[in-house]
Amino acid sequence: MATATTSLTMQQHGTLPPFPETLSHAPIAEISSRKLLAKDLETTAAVWKACQTYGFFYLDMTDSDQGCKLVADAEQLYGLSKETFALPFQEKDKYDFRRRKSFFGYKPSGSVKKTDTSQRPDTTEFFNVGKDCLFDVAPSNPYPDIIQNARPLLRDFCKGAHEMAMEILRTLARAADEDEEIFVNLNRFEESSGDHIRLTLKRPSDEKKSEIGLPSHTDFGSVTILFNWLGGLQIESRTPGRIGEWEYVKPVPGKAIINLGDAMVSFSNGALKSAKHRVVESPGAQAGIERVSVVYFVRPTHHSLMKPVGKFDSGGSRVKVGGKFSDGIDEKVYTAKEWLEERFVQLSHSKE
Numbered sequence: 530m531a532t533a534t535t536s537l538t539m540q541q542h543g544t545l546p547p548f549p550e551t552l553s554h555a556p557i558a559e560i561s562s563r564k565l566l567a568k569d570l571e572t573t574a575a576v577w578k579a580c581q582t583y584g585f586f587y588l589d590m591t592d593s594d595q596g597c598k599l600v601a602d603a604e605q606l607y608g609l610s611k612e613t614f615a616l617p618f619q620e621k622d623k624y625d626f627r628r629r630k631s632f633f634g635y636k637p638s639g640s641v642k643k644t645d646t647s648q649r650p651d652t653t654e655f656f657n658v659g660k661d662c663l664f665d666v667a668p669s670n671p672y673p674d675i676i677q678n679a680r681p682l683l684r685d686f687c688k689g690a691h692e693m694a695m696e697i698l699r700t701l702a703r704a705a706d707e708d709e710e711i712f713v714n715l716n717r718f719e720e721s722s723g724d725h726i727r728l729t730l731k732r733p734s735d736e737k738k739s740e741i742g743l744p745s746h747t748d749f750g751s752v753t754i755l756f757n758w759l760g761g762l763q764i765e766s767r768t769p770g771r772i773g774e775w776e777y778v779k780p781v782p783g784k785a786i787i788n789l790g791d792a793m794v795s796f797s798n799g800a801l802k803s804a805k806h807r808v809v810e811s812p813g814a815q816a817g818i819e820r821v822s823v824v825y826f827v828r829p830t831h832h833s834l835m836k837p838v839g840k841f842d843s844g845g846s847r848v849k850v851g852g853k854f855s856d857g858i859d860e861k862v863y864t865a866k867e868w869l870e871e872r873f874v875q876l877s878h879s880k881e
């Protein structure tokens with residue numbers, strides 16, 4: 530089925546040094562996109578288990594047409610990222626989203642809240658490109674011409690990634706024996722939300738300075754679809770004897786890395802997990818090389834309520850979710866927009 534596109538997926542990986550063969554990495558589940566789309570029962574159970582344990586899984590994109598298209602688009606966005614971040618700082622700085630009080634735009638390196646105990650500054654810059662801006666659901670923020678000119682590619686990736694994420698949400702709903710659309714209805718593509726594509730570039734750390742790619746954090750949307758080409762992403766181990774220790778996630782050609790964000794913890798009242806992760810220097814021969822990631826974040830529709838749904842809403846106590854920003858967060862029911870804005874206040878010196 531997908532052979533032409535599959536060989537394309539190997540292109541970028543082929544030009545980069547490999548992840549060290551002997552380095553241990555997290556044994557996260559490998560899910561087939563073909564089986565996910567076919568609603569395969571074993572796959573449904575495996576996705577549910579992955580989202581309750583590691584909170585991360587690989588999605589093999591090479592065995593479905595939809596998956597291959599996403600990989601091909603991500604490969605092109607790799608090139609777009611390189612071009613965009615090669616712009617002079619003064620040009621990128623015009624789009625700094627902190628000044629615009631928006632989520633969409635440029636984040637320079639060194640501006641994320643230092644969450645690790647050693648308080649290391651981050652070495653990652655990114656551009657967040659909003660789904661609403663790409664599809665004219667909301668007035669578009671200004672972006673550099675390089676990004677504006679790539680709107681057709683960005684739109685394709687955005688739509689394809691959102692659809693794949695909705696299949697993941699349907700799968701989780703079926704696994705929970707709920708209405709298949711229960712989570713999808715909270716994340717509708719046509720409605721205004723904080724969904725965005727993130728083009729990311731991590732420069733190599735300066736050996737003389739103590740730096741980190743991205744400090745430890747949880748994503749705060751619903752589903753994250755991540756394409757990266759070099760190691761450096763780490764998650765907390767679930768291996769007996771190593772529980773909680775940082776473990777690498779090895780990038781695998783043709784496989785996206787999927788994780789859930791805090792919104793799904795809220796909707797499922799803690800049944801599903803948003804796992805902590807961080808980015809450190811790429812290991813072995815990969816160290817010292819600029820590291821690109823292309824990410825799609827699904828965020829709940831702005832008017833969705835941040836509270837448990839369906840059978841997860843037992844009327845009893847509610848799980849605390851990323852409630853670092855305000856006292857009483859667990860009593861007040863926020864809309865997704867309010868919740869995002871609260872977390873954005875942290876963002877001026879924080880991550881995500």
Ligand SMILES: O=C(O)CCC(=O)C(=O)O
Binds near residue numbers: 743748755762806821
């Ligand atoms: O670059 C990566 O591998 C992970 C990026 C990430 O966690 C994020 O942007 O939230």
Ligand SMILES: [Fe+2]
Binds near residue numbers: 746747748806881
């Ligand atoms: Fe993240």
